[in-house]
Amino acid sequence: MNETTHKTVELRYQSIPPFRLAYETEDEIVQEIKRFGAYDRYVLDMMLSPGFQRRIGPVRTVLDIGANIGTYAVAFGKLLGPKGKVIAVEGNAETARILTHNARVNGLTNIEVVQAVLAGTSFAIEEVRSDGSSQSEFRRNVDATGDLRATTIDELCAPLTDLQFIKIDVNGADFEILNGGYATVKRFRPSILIEFSPAMIDPRDFSQTLDILEEQSYHLSFFRGHSVGALEPMNHAMLKETYEFWHGLGVSSWMNLFFTPRRNRKPAA
Numbered sequence: 001m002n003e004t005t006h007k008t009v010e011l012r013y014q015s016i017p018p019f020r021l022a023y024e025t026e027d028e029i030v031q032e033i034k035r036f037g038a039y040d041r042y043v044l045d046m047m048l049s050p051g052f053q054r055r056i057g058p059v060r061t062v063l064d065i066g067a068n069i070g071t072y073a074v075a076f077g078k079l080l081g082p083k084g085k086v087i088a089v090e091g092n093a094e095t096a097r098i099l100t101h102n103a104r105v106n107g108l109t110n111i112e113v114v115q116a117v118l119a120g121t122s123f124a125i126e127e128v129r130s131d132g133s134s135q136s137e138f139r140r141n142v143d144a145t146g147d148l149r150a151t152t153i154d155e156l157c158a159p160l161t162d163l164q165f166i167k168i169d170v171n172g173a174d175f176e177i178l179n180g181g182y183a184t185v186k187r188f189r190p191s192i193l194i195e196f197s198p199a200m201i202d203p204r205d206f207s208q209t210l211d212i213l214e215e216q217s218y219h220l221s222f223f224r225g226h227s228v229g230a231l232e233p234m235n236h237a238m239l240k241e242t243y244e245f246w247h248g249l250g251v252s253s254w255m256n257l258f259f260t261p262r263r264n265r266k267p268a269a
Contacts, residue, residue, distance in 0.1 A: 006022040006023075006024070006101075007022065007023055007024070007026075008020040008021060008022050008023070009021055009023065009030060009033045009034060010037070011033060011037065011038045011039065011071065011074075011075070012037050012038055013038060013041070013044055013045050013048055013075060014045050014048070014049065015045070015048040015049050015050065015079065016048060016075060016078045016079055017078070019074055019075075019078065019106050020105075020106075021033075021069050021070055021071065021074065021102045022069070022098055022101055022102055022105070023069050023098065024094070024098060029068055029069070029071065030069075033071070038071075039071040040071065040072075040256070042223060043193070043223050043256055044071075044072065044075055046223075046231060047193070048075060048076075048079055056164075056165070056191045056260060057164065057263075058164070059080065059084070059164040059165050060080070060083070060084050060085065060162055060164060061084065061085045061086075061087070061160065061162050061163045061164055061165075062076045062080070062084070062085070062086045062087070062164070062165045062166075062167070063087045063089070063153070063156075063157065063163060063165070063166045063167070063190075064076070064086060064087065064088045064089065064167050065089045065118055065153075065166065065167065065168045065169070065170060065177060066089070066090070066091075066167075066168060066169040066170040066171075067088035067089055067090045067099055067113075068090060068095060068099070068169075069095060069098050069099055069102055070088065070098075070099045070102040070103060070111075072167055072169075073086050073088035073099065073103070073111055074102055074103065074106050074108065074111070076165075077103065077106070077108040077110050077111045078106070078108065080110060081110070082109065082110055083110075084110055085110050085111075085112065086108075086110060086111045086112070087112050087114060087156075088103070088111055088112065088113050088114065089114045089115075089116055089118060089156070090113065090114075090115060090116075091115070091116065091117040091118075091170075093115055096113055096114075096115035099113050100113045114156070116151055116156065117148065117149075117150045117151070118150060118151060118152060118153060118156065118170070118173075118177045118180065119150035119151070119152065119173065119176060119177060119180060120152065120176040120177065120179040120180040120205065121150075121152060121180060122149060122150055122151055122152060122155065152177075152180030152181065153166075153177065153178070153180050153181030153184050154180060154181055154182065154183045154184050155180075157181070157184045157188075160184075160188075162188065163184065163188040163190050164188070164190050164191065165190050165191050165192075165193075166178075166181070166190050166191070166192045166193070166194075167192075167193045167194075168192070168193070168194045168195065169194075169195045170195075171197075171200070172197045172199075172200025172201060173200075174194045174195050174196070174197075174201075175194070175201050175202075175205040175206050175208075175209040176201075176202065176205040178192070178194065178209050178212070179205055179208045179209055179212070182212055185212060185213075185216055186216060189216065189261040190261075191258070191259065191260045191261070192213075192218075192258070192259040192260075193256060193257070193258050193259075194256070194257050194259070195254055195255075195256060195257075196222075196239075196243075196254060196255050196256070196257045197252070197253070197254040198242065198243045198245075198246035198247040198253065199246060199247055199249070199250050199251055199252055199253065200252075201243070201247065203247070206243055206247075210236055210239070210240065213236075213259055214236055216261065217261060217262040218259040218260065218261055218262065219233075219259070219260050219261070219262050220233070220234050220235065220236060220239060220257065220258070220259055221233050221234060221257070221258045221259075221260070222234050222255050222256065222257050222258065223255065223256040223257075223258065224255075231258060234257075239257070
């Protein structure tokens with residue numbers, strides 16, 4: 001990236017100093033930052049707050065899947081400081097390069113950028129690029145040819161010794177990806193923020209993910225609102241009803257779901 005000519009936007013959250021992110025494509029993420037001064041402000045302002053940090057417990061390691069240009073990764077990198085670590089996963093090679101740049105110019109050595117595509121299982125894939133977007137879509141390569149392969153959360157996180165938080169935002173593949181993290185969820189019991197887009201989620205992926213989280217005694221909440229929001233409780237039965245309704249209609253809608261492990265209950269063995 002040409003550091004003298006790149007475009008930047010400033011993000012402001014309540015609990016950390018303002019920071020700037022470089023970008024090359026003015027997609028919906030950059031447009032939201034320009035409009036609201038941040039991306040997912042209502043979620044990040046709450047999650048970066050001291051009260052919320054006390055609620056979910058000490059966070060040392062964050063896995064950010066679908067990191068894009070660094071809206072979450074840089075914010076958490078600033079919050080955690082040099083003793084923490086953010087593993088920022090981005091499938092688009094060009095966007096991963098910009099993400100690496102944004103970590104560096106913000107003085108963050110605690111962000112590890114991983115250019116990879118995650119899925120429920122490992123298989124050959126091919127990339128589909130969309131004009132006017134910094135994001136890519138990846139689909140299964142039926143001929144199993146080429147150099148690109150999807151990996152899983154479990155494969156990626158196998159070397160880790162701790163993990164307290166996972167964020168997943170990947171255009172409808174969120175639940176499929178979490179299905180590839182069963183061993184990681186069972187081993188570390190991290191809190192999980194996941195984008196919920198019912199019309200885009202396969203029923204099998206949805207069912208398998210809910211089974212994993214119910215088995216491991218996870219509590220469910222959801223974020224209401226956009227620029228100003230609140231975290232409200234939701235039980236798993238309500239989530240199933242919501243999914244069936246919106247998936248059946250096929251109407252594009254989304255919300256951010258937050259899963260936290262019940263500390264007073266033992267997970268399944």
